[in-house]
Amino acid sequence: MVTTSRDPGTPRTDVGGLILSVLAVGTLVYTIIEAPEHGWGSTTTFAGFTLAAGLLLALVRWERSHDGPMIDVSLFANMSIGVGSS
Numbered sequence: 001m002v003t004t005s006r007d008p009g010t011p012r013t014d015v016g017g018l019i020l021s022v023l024a025v026g027t028l029v030y031t032i033i034e035a036p037e038h039g040w041g042s043t044t045t046f047a048g049f050t051l052a053a054g055l056l057l058a059l060v061r062w063e064r065s066h067d068g069p070m071i072d073v074s075l076f077a078n079m080s081i082g083v084g085s086s
Contacts, residue, residue: 011068020062024055
C-alpha cells in the first residue's frame, strides 16, 4: 500500500480566487471572440470588457485580503516581474 505524500504545510485552495480568475478570464476571452460579430464599439462588447475589468479588480482585491492567495499580486509591483509577465 502506498502512503499519502501530501505536504501538511500546503495552504488550502483559494476557491474564491479560483472562481474570480476563471470568470474574469472567461469573460474577457468570450468578449474578444464575440466582438467582431457584435462590433468592437457595440454596447455588448463594451459591457463585456467592463465586466471583465470589474472581475479582475475584484480578483486583485480578493487576493490582497486573503490569507493564502492563489496569486500574490504584490509581485507585480516589481517592474521586472510585471513587465516579464505581460
